[in-house]
Amino acid sequence: MSTVLVVEDTPSEMELINSYLKESGYSVINASDAKEALDKATQLRPDVVITDVVMPGMSGFELCRSLKKNPGTEKLPIIVCSSKNQELDRLWAMKQGADAYVTKPFNRDDIVKAVKSVT
Template sequence: MSITLVAKILIVEDSPSELELMSHYLQDSGYNVIKAAGAKEAMEKAVSENPDVIVTDVVMPEMSGFELCRSLKKNPITEKVPIVICSSKNLEIDRLWAMKQGANAYITKPYTREHLLGTIKSVVV
């Protein structure tokens, strides 16, 4: 008998509707979802909840997704957690900058359920 481990995903998104949509897609697909409305809350939850993947927006109050990415990669507890940046910024420079900050993948809004799930599966080791 095999046991399937449910991946824990931390979603960082300041838009309540976007947060709900993403949560719905992921929970529907069997993922355990942790929500954070901003980068500071996300840092705390990333350390305490030990997620398997972090999906973050870029444009947020307090701290951008890029800054969050840098902070997570500098922290020994979270440095190995794959990060997917999900942003409305769709220029190649944004994608390159995200990778330079330590992101493992970059998807743009609007995204499909399949695109989101496929991207998350591609970064989970």
């Protein structure tokens, strides 16, 4: 069973992603900001990270860069999940190290397909 680290500062979004992943057989770790996500990614070694972009402190894009610079997490697949739905946002996410991009609002298939595509 794959473990997914979900980084989301909005509790309702976090709960929705969690329920979709758990229903699909994934184990889930939660982080409410990027700093907590960096700590959990290095300690708990998830198989995939799903991150929001707009968060207090460090953005999801900064989180991508930090994970890709760290030798312990550089190969960790990252999915950006954001309400930003312009092509430029998607391209910028990929340039920061994201492996997939899901726009909000999303459904269960969007999330599960993204996770399967990077694992």
